[in-house]
Amino acid sequence: MKRCAVLVSGFGSNLQALIDAGHKLGGGIAVVVSNRAGVEALQRAERAGIKHHHLSPRDFASRDDFDAALARLLDDYSPDLLVLAGYMRILNPAFVEHFADRMLNLHPSLLPRYPGLHTHARVLAAGDREHGSTVHFVTAALDGGPAVLQYRLRVDPADTEASLSARVLVGEHIILPRAVNWFLTGRLSYQGGQVMLDGGPLNTPHVIEEVRPPTSAATKPAAT
Numbered sequence: 001m002k003r004c005a006v007l008v009s010g011f012g013s014n015l016q017a018l019i020d021a022g023h024k025l026g027g028g029i030a031v032v033v034s035n036r037a038g039v040e041a042l043q044r045a046e047r048a049g050i051k052h053h054h055l056s057p058r059d060f061a062s063r064d065d066f067d068a069a070l071a072r073l074l075d076d077y078s079p080d081l082l083v084l085a086g087y088m089r090i091l092n093p094a095f096v097e098h099f100a101d102r103m104l105n106l107h108p109s110l111l112p113r114y115p116g117l118h119t120h121a122r123v124l125a126a127g128d129r130e131h132g133s134t135v136h137f138v139t140a141a142l143d144g145g146p147a148v149l150q151y152r153l154r155v156d157p158a159d160t161e162a163s164l165s166a167r168v169l170v171g172e173h174i175i176l177p178r179a180v181n182w183f184l185t186g187r188l189s190y191q192g193g194q195v196m197l198d199g200g201p202l203n204t205p206h207v208i209e210e211v212r213p214p215t216s217a218a219t220k221p222a223a224t
């Protein structure tokens with residue numbers, strides 16, 4: 001059975017979605033590593049009986065030293081796949097190279113739109129009609145590797161940063177376990193700059209549309 005390692009920085013609801021997938025994940029979670037101490041994500045790993053570590057950037061003289069130590073720690077677990085699930089630190093080129101072709105990131109926008117931070121606010125400021133989240137392979141370009149799976153929603157006039165963040169998270173909890181399953185079960189790979197899914201090239205991401213619960217108006221019996 002293949003196994004993934006998961007990098008986290010905070011609340012860890014996406015880690016929880018991987019844990020909750022159970023056997024449907026298609027493989028195991030070998031280890032969880034956080035760059036922040038005391039975060040909920042580490043407690044989720046603890047509760048699930050998964051090996052977990054905190055590695056503090058403050059204990060290292062440079063980013064390169066930290067990333068080298070992080071790679072060594074992860075190598076101890078021989079992961080087939082590295083999953084960045086809300087990991088809020090940029091990884092240096094040597095690290096990205098080390099895990100090339102076997103690292104997936106979750107980013108809260110419809111990439112290539114809005115790489116970087118504050119995606120929900122930027123979507124609102126631009127007046128975009130749609131938003132979502134993307135699982136993509138990691139390359140040296142920040143949030144720039146090829147997209148595999150996206151969750152797409154329509155932005156409502158009443159949406160706020162908080163409401164968009166909540167709606168996007170619902171979708172992330174669907175697309176991240178699914179993409180990890182594809183990889184761990186051998187359906188998904190990234191070789192020579194080409195994403196492959198089920199034996200064929202995947203040149204545009206799969207898209208899952210948000211399904212919203214029916215509004216109360218729609219469920220009310222018609223007036224007589």
Ligand code: GRF
Nearest residue numbers: 011012013014086106107108
């Ligand atoms: C997710 O929205 C992810 O896309 C972003 O940070 C959030 C992490 O949430 N990078 P959680 O820690 O998994 O709850």
